[in-house]
Amino acid sequence: MGAGDETQVDVEVLIVGAGMTGLYQLHRALEEGFTAEVVEAGDGVGGTWFWNRYPGARFDSESYTYAYLFSRELFDEWAWTEHFAGQPEIERYLNHVVDRFDLRRHMAFRTRVTSAVWDDAGACWVVTLADVQVDAERVVRARFLVGATGVLSVPFYPDVPGREDFAGVSVHTGRWPQEPVDLAGKRVAVIGTGSSGVQIIPNIVDEVASLTVYQRTANWCTPLNNRPITDVEQAALRADFVRMKEILDTSVAGFLHEPSGRVTFDDTAEERQAFYEQMWNSPGFTKLSSNYVDLLLDPKANAEWCDFIAAKVRSIVVDPEVAERLIPDDHVFGEKRPPFVERYYEAFNDPKVSLVDLKATPILRVVPEGIETADGLVELDVIIWATGFDFGTGALLRMGIVGRDGVTLADHWADGPTTFLGVGTHGFPNLFFPGGPHAAAGNNPRYNGDQVDFVTDLLCEARRRGATVVEPTQDAEDRWTAMIDKAADQPPSFGKSSYFFGANVPGKPRRYLLNAGGRPKLFKEIDRVKATDWAAFDLSP
Numbered sequence: 001m002g003a004g005d006e007t008q009v010d011v012e013v014l015i016v017g018a019g020m021t022g023l024y025q026l027h028r029a030l031e032e033g034f035t036a037e038v039v040e041a042g043d044g045v046g047g048t049w050f051w052n053r054y055p056g057a058r059f060d061s062e063s064y065t066y067a068y069l070f071s072r073e074l075f076d077e078w079a080w081t082e083h084f085a086g087q088p089e090i091e092r093y094l095n096h097v098v099d100r101f102d103l104r105r106h107m108a109f110r111t112r113v114t115s116a117v118w119d120d121a122g123a124c125w126v127v128t129l130a131d132v133q134v135d136a137e138r139v140v141r142a143r144f145l146v147g148a149t150g151v152l153s154v155p156f157y158p159d160v161p162g163r164e165d166f167a168g169v170s171v172h173t174g175r176w177p178q179e180p181v182d183l184a185g186k187r188v189a190v191i192g193t194g195s196s197g198v199q200i201i202p203n204i205v206d207e208v209a210s211l212t213v214y215q216r217t218a219n220w221c222t223p224l225n226n227r228p229i230t231d232v233e234q235a236a237l238r239a240d241f242v243r244m245k246e247i248l249d250t251s252v253a254g255f256l257h258e259p260s261g262r263v264t265f266d267d268t269a270e271e272r273q274a275f276y277e278q279m280w281n282s283p284g285f286t287k288l289s290s291n292y293v294d295l296l297l298d299p300k301a302n303a304e305w306c307d308f309i310a311a312k313v314r315s316i317v318v319d320p321e322v323a324e325r326l327i328p329d330d331h332v333f334g335e336k337r338p339p340f341v342e343r344y345y346e347a348f349n350d351p352k353v354s355l356v357d358l359k360a361t362p363i364l365r366v367v368p369e370g371i372e373t374a375d376g377l378v379e380l381d382v383i384i385w386a387t388g389f390d391f392g393t394g395a396l397l398r399m400g401i402v403g404r405d406g407v408t409l410a411d412h413w414a415d416g417p418t419t420f421l422g423v424g425t426h427g428f429p430n431l432f433f434p435g436g437p438h439a440a441a442g443n444n445p446r447y448n449g450d451q452v453d454f455v456t457d458l459l460c461e462a463r464r465r466g467a468t469v470v471e472p473t474q475d476a477e478d479r480w481t482a483m484i485d486k487a488a489d490q491p492p493s494f495g496k497s498s499y500f501f502g503a504n505v506p507g508k509p510r511r512y513l514l515n516a517g518g519r520p521k522l523f524k525e526i527d528r529v530k531a532t533d534w535a536a537f538d539l540s541p
């Protein structure tokens with residue numbers, strides 16, 4: 001900060017969001033001696049892991065690779081029980097981190113940012129904070145505003161007539177209440193078979209009276225292959241911390257998985273089947289990161305892997321018609337984010353479960369008694385909306401951000417987001433959004449952590465120079481965004497039908513919302529920024 005600037009603002013770094021990213025940003029800012037606060041709309045710590053407390057919510061990144069790595073002591077004292085921990089354990093972990101690093105006194109919950117307006121004369125953000133429970137507001141002047149608001153934090157509901165008319169319980173997986181939802185003996189609908197839908201279905205099937213699954217798009221689901229972490233594995237993880245951190249800090253997608261180095265049709269048909277079987281039985285994202293290296297590049301290779309999965313589905317699901325409906329026919333593996341499952345396909349063998357194909361029989365309306373399609377009314381007690389999120393830009397665009405010259409972020413991004421490094425955008429000085437649009441395709445905390453570290457370095461550089469205004473240049477932003485738009489057109493990027501292009505939200509611009517260049521591009525550009533004395537940013541007093 002420049003001399004005396006502290007008197008002009010209430011806080012130097014105001015962070016929005018108490019998820020993985022916001023907590024780490026708070027820790028780093030305090031560690032570097034800035035005054036910093038987190039505001040969070042929710043009633044507790046955790047972001048994603050606070051809101052998504054539905055039965056079956058869990059990691060599909062390995063727990064220890066998702067966890068924070070900035071403190072060896074923290075890593076050593078926390079013993080994850082499973083390779084892919086469930087939501088309750090993750091929420092406990094994040095609360096432990098908050099208390100362990102004495103962060104809670106810098107946090108305000110039930111507090112939503114409703115507007116943030118750049119004040120050029122004061123070189124600060126004027127931020128309006130609304131209490132989400134009572135009708136009260138306060139205004140805070142912050143030198144820097146960090147929107148750690150998450151890419152999957154705004155639940156999306158399809159435009160179905162009558163949603164509000166339902167007389168029973170209606171709940172979105174991304175806003176699952178803290179008090180348990182009573183599903184025992186109830187007639188339940190799950191709408192959506194994306195990552196959340198496929199997690200919740202097998203975890204509630206035993207207790208409900210009936211379960212109607214409304215599927216718009218079948219997904220290429222493969223087993224998560226979760227299991228407890230044994231004492232021997234725990235000891236090995238601790239002993240291996242330095243090497244593991246090194247791999248995670250530098251790997252392309254932030255995982256430990258090794259690429260296979262194998263090309264599909266270099267193997268014989270028999271070898272390929274054995275390899276697919278090995279993939280099917282291996283944990284989580286290895287099906288993408290350690291599969292044949294040409295899986296997402298060669299359509300014939302991809303088709304054969306899809307055939308393998310389809311055969312698995314047919315072998316698990318007893319009713320052949322249901323099996324066919326569960327096999328995707330409109331996209332290939334990796335075009336959308338592939339979900340990982342436990343006992344998902346098996347659930348459809350339970351006579352209580354029925355599958356409705358929304359392409360054949362769309363929902364006509366929700367009525368007080370249940371859901372109506374062309375096939376008639378299904379009477380229900382509970383509707384679970386597992387219908388995903390307004391990905392990438394959803395939360396930032398709802399924050400009422402107004403930058404230089406009165407330009408809103410919504411106008412600035414009317415055609416989709418443009419950023420530099422996914423951390424800032426020209427015309428919006430002193431605003432950073434690690435873990436936001438142009439985020440990672442991979443293990444999120446690793447990439448988001450890279451961005452937080454970069455933002456923190458930038459804040460330190462500004463302080464060193466006595467600069468109060470920090471803004472990416474238009475040129476830097478154009479270059480970065482052009483790289484993303486170009487790479488987005490080529491595999492291995494996710495396909496244009498995925499929510500990573502905003503395809504699930506009607507009217508949303510179809511533009512890639514991830515950094516298609518991945519971590520290598522991020523690292524390269526960060527090195528370049530530092531090697532060129534931060535020329536990609538205007539730093540002014």
Ligand SMILES: Cc1cc2nc3c(=O)[nH]c(=O)nc-3n(C[C@H](O)[C@H](O)[C@H](O)COP(=O)(O)OP(=O)(O)OC[C@H]3O[C@@H](n4cnc5c(N)ncnc54)[C@H](O)[C@@H]3O)c2cc1C
Pocket residue numbers: 016017018019020021022023039040041042046047048049050052057058059060061066111112113114148149150151152153196395396398399434435442443444445448
């Ligand atoms: C069910 C589920 C499972 C997932 N599993 C994985 C996984 O296994 N591996 C992986 O890498 N990623 C996973 N993800 C992605 C996950 O979102 C990220 O890993 C990570 O949790 C994001 O952290 P974050 O802090 O950036 O954002 P979030 O955790 O989303 O936190 C953002 C917070 O900002 C708050 N906020 C937003 N707007 C405002 C506002 N205007 N005012 C105040 N507060 C606001 C929100 O309430 C929210 O609490 C999963 C996502 C979901 C939904």
